């Protein structure tokens with residue numbers, strides 16, 4: 001008697017949209033910036049590599065996407081990944097702006113200390129020093 005043993009390939013667990021988006025975000029260095037024709041300084045979205053078709057990219061701006069799922073009205077991983085990326089970049093820009101503002105404030109404080117030092121070296125201050133020195137001598 002022969003027994004047939006089915007050799008089935010283990011089924012890959014289905015990933016959620018959030019898991020796929022997380023994987024895409026981890027590879028955001030592979031994304032391409034989409035720029036407006038005639039205004040190449042303006043980023044209008046990102047071209048994100050397709051999860052299923054090699055060499056294919058999906059255009060998304062974090063709100064809309066041209067992939068099959070989005071066209072079918074479903075929530076897609078490209079939109080989620082791009083929205084997270086944009087939020088992350090905005091937070092980084094806000095943090096950099098805050099750091100720059102703090103640096104300017106520090107500069108203002110430094111300037112105030114510096115000008116106080118200069119004021120202390122004015123002729124009147126020098127006279128005061130002379131008085132103290134004269135008292136010691």
Ligand SMILES: [Zn+2]
Pocket residue numbers: 058060065066067068069070076077078079
């Ligand atoms: Zn999509």
